Amino acid sequence: MPELPEVETVVRDLRPLIVGRTIAAIRTGSKQLRKPWSKHWETELIGSTVVGIRRRGKWILVDLDTGAILLVHLGMTGQFTAGPAGLPPPDHLHFAFAFADEHELRYRDVRRFGSVQWIASDALVQHAFGESLGPEPVDIPAEPFATAVRRSRRNLKAILLDQSILAGVGNIYADESLFRSRLHPQTLGSNLTRSKCDTLRLAIEAVIAQAIEYRGSTIRDYIGGSGLRGGFQDEFKVYGRTGEPCAACGTAIEMIRVAGRSSHFCPECQKKNPRR
Numbered sequence: 013m014p015e016l017p018e019v020e021t022v023v024r025d026l027r028p029l030i031v032g033r034t035i036a037a038i039r040t041g042s043k044q045l046r047k048p049w050s051k052h053w054e055t056e057l058i059g060s061t062v063v064g065i066r067r068r069g070k071w072i073l074v075d076l077d078t079g080a081i082l083l084v085h086l087g088m089t090g091q092f093t094a095g096p097a098g099l100p101p102p103d104h105l106h107f108a109f110a111f112a113d114e115h116e117l118r119y120r121d122v123r124r125f126g127s128v129q130w131i132a133s134d135a136l137v138q139h140a141f142g143e144s145l146g147p148e149p150v151d152i153p154a155e156p157f158a159t160a161v162r163r164s165r166r167n168l169k170a171i172l173l174d175q176s177i178l179a180g181v182g183n184i185y186a187d188e189s190l191f192r193s194r195l196h197p198q199t200l201g202s203n204l205t206r207s208k209c210d211t212l213r214l215a216i217e218a219v220i221a222q223a224i225e226y227r228g229s230t231i232r233d234y235i236g237g238s239g240l241r242g243g244f245q246d247e248f249k250v251y252g253r254t255g256e257p258c259a260a261c262g263t264a265i266e267m268i269r270v271a272g273r274s275s276h277f278c279p280e281c282q283k284k285n286p287r288r
């Protein structure tokens with residue numbers, strides 16, 4: 013499932029490929045994504061020029077000169093790419109936004125958990141998210157983060173997956189951040205000292221920054237906006253490495269279910285009750 017580094021890579025790749033281009037025609041697939049598409053939106057979109065593209069959490073916002081926004085979520089297997097038009101359409105292609113100059117923006121999604129929506133204005137985007145989004149984990153405000161963690165009686169894995177505390181962190185980067193900060197996924201937020209909160213916060217920032225540098229992680233379907241795969245999957249310390257030796261101590265990585273998700277950790281480096 014694409015998380016912040018993957019979505020950020022898509023946005024950065026697409027920016028030079030779509031900004032300044034005008035939508036001339038739209039082709040849609042026959043199957044519905046997670047949110048329904050309205051034919052009326054096509055009339056609104058045709059003739060609009062892309063003036064920008066940005067990310068919020070795991071959402072992609074394509075800004076149009078009309079003030080409207082094309083709002084995209086990649087779900088589990090979404091691929092949002094741009095390039096020359098005229099290539100044969102791949103399977104599971106749901107949208108092709110053809111630009112006036114032989115270029116095309118495409119949305120492909122095998123499992124169809126993603127969504128593409130037209131939103132009339134920036135003021136309506138918040139509502140369209142359907143979730144409250146916390147700060148971006150790129151430059152996390154220290155004090156509010158420590159407060160949110162320490163007053164929670166949930167475990168750290170659940171806290172990191174909560175989009176209202178941090179926007180954009182999912183299973184992979186939660187596991188990698190917990191390993192980097194040497195914290196067990198089942199440790200309760202309320203058991204963390206202030207200094208451990210800072211360690212965790214800095215670990216999240218570092219893991220996310222490094223993953224963006226590697227263009228995200230390609231596990232199954234994820235590709236960037238120009239069609240290139242990510243490379244961070246080769247840097248995982250714990251995620252998907254069950255049974256393999258820990259890079260720090262050699263102990264076999266374990267996997268347990270925490271907060272309903274598979275959680276990978278080193279039982280030696282990440283003790284459940286950290287020494288203060």
Ligand SMILES: [Zn+2]
Nearest residue numbers: 258261278281
């Ligand atoms: Zn270890």
